[in-house]
Amino acid sequence: MVNAEPDSKSRLRLWLRLLKTSRGIEATLRERLRVEFSSTLPRFDVMAALMRHEEGLRMSELSGVLKVSNGNVTGIIERLVEDDMVERVAVKGDRRATKVRLTKGGKIHFAKLAEAHEAWIDELLNAFAAEDADYLSAQLQTVEDQTYD
Amino acid sequence: MVNAEPDSKSRLRLWLRLLKTSRGIEATLRERLRVEFSSTLPRFDVMAALMRHEEGLRMSELSGVLKVSNGNVTGIIERLVEDDMVERVAVKGDRRATKVRLTKGGKIHFAKLAEAHEAWIDELLNAFAAEDADYLSAQLQTVEDQTYD
DNA sequence: GAAATTTATTTCAAGTATAAAATATTTAAG
DNA sequence: CTTAAATATTTTATACTTGAAATAAATTTC
Incomplete structure (x- = not known):
């Protein structure tokens, strides 16, 4: 028996x-x-990325890790800073760049989110x-190499 | 050998x-x-849904099918109407409702999109x-029943 | 070392997305 | 029939998202 469907x-x-x-x-x-x-x-995604990088990440590193645009990250970080979850740190030696990292309160808050998220x-x-x-x-992993940006 | 990882x-x-x-x-x-x-x-998603319903769909049916908010659909349809891809049709007997459906041009355009999409x-x-x-x-299908809205 | 180029980030314009409020209309209840 | 409740849709406020333009600072080139 042959299958006509491609x-x-x-x-x-x-x-x-x-x-x-996934949706x-x-x-x-x-x-x-x-x-x-x-x-x-x-x-959540931004905080998770920052949690994995205690020392902080540059804005461009963050958008690279999350695979979203720079401008997008700017906006999300802005609001997280307003809520005292994240702080900006000057990068010495390069006045164009900023590092962002979780505040103490941000880490405490994220720990709760992460626990709930895993559950x-x-x-x-x-x-x-x-x-x-x-x-x-593992099966899905095989798609990875197929997708180019 | 036991596995300690939950x-x-x-x-x-x-x-x-x-x-x-998926991202x-x-x-x-x-x-x-x-x-x-x-x-x-x-x-594309809106047009695909409308393609499957030649006779058109109400705004609320469309947002139900696509699982997005009413207001969201309003905006997307607005722009599709501007581009003559979609047209609004009055629903007789209920002046609150509107049906939307693909125009002839919309169908022609979508056929091209769909072909490229499948490829x-x-x-x-x-x-x-x-x-x-x-x-x-089939494996992924089993998740379906787990997700509630 | 001044000018040109590259790099890091923000700003901008437009589209997408939600929940909640507002509108308009229909249906149900009394 | 007239008010109350329900329904269909749009509007609003806010957040997310992108690509492209603008800004600022660092690096390279001549």
């Missing part, structure tokens, strides 16, 4: 499924961050046993 | 991988829609044979 159809279905799944999870995370912490996913993901993806999750991650 | 870590890694993969593909699609068609992903996905996901893609889709 592979492209299966790939298209996979893409639509991938999109639906669904994202929507749930957004909602919970908003309701339970008056926060947002972009703020939410654990709940939303509980259909996957650890082995299945690892296998799926 | 399942939640595997699930978190899966989520981060899922997010990275990567989305970024590529956005870029190509912009460069090759001066269009955007939200416009891009086929290229970006070529690492997956049809069977692998179908299997992955």
Whole structure:
């Protein structure tokens, strides 16, 4: 028995499924961050990146890590600074650059967000046993090298 | 041999991988829609939904299908109407409602977008044979029921 | 070492996105 | 019928996002 359907159809279905799944999870995370912490996913992403870099990151490094535009990061950082979650630090030797890092309060706040976040993901993806999750991650990893920016 | 790492870590890694993969593909699609068609992903999504409903959709049906807010759809439709891709049609019997549907030009334009879109996905996901893609889709499907809005 | 180029960041214009408030209309209740 | 409640949509305020232009500072070139 031959299958008349081209592979492209299966790939298209996979893409639509991938999109639906990730958008669904994202929507749930957004909602919970908003309701339970008056926060947002972009703020969470920025703080997570800064958490992994105690010493701080330049604005351009941050936008590189998060793969978003410079101007975008400027705006999010502005609001995080207003809320005393993040502080700007001058870079000695280069007056064009600024480093940003979490404040003490920012670290404390993020720890709470991160704990809740991990629990939410654990709940939303509980259909996957650890082995299945690892296998799926590996499968998805293979796409990575395909995507060029 | 026991594994000290809790399942939640595997699930978190899966989520981060899922997010990275879909954002990567989305970024590529956005870029190509912009460069090759001066269009955007939200416009594509709206037009795709309208293509599947020849007779048109109410604004609220459209936001339901796309899972985005009413106000959001209002804005996207406004711009599509300006470009003569979409037209508003009065709903007889209910003066509150409006149906929107693709114009003839909108259908012609969307056909080009859709063809390019499918080819891009086929290229970006070529690492997956049809069977692998179908299997992955099925795996991801299991998450669906977990996500509540 | 002054001029040209590159680099780091912000500003800007336009589009996307949400939740909440406002409008307009229809339906239900009394 | 007339008020109250529900429904469909738009408007508003705020945040996020991008690419491109502007600004400022550092580096390279002649």
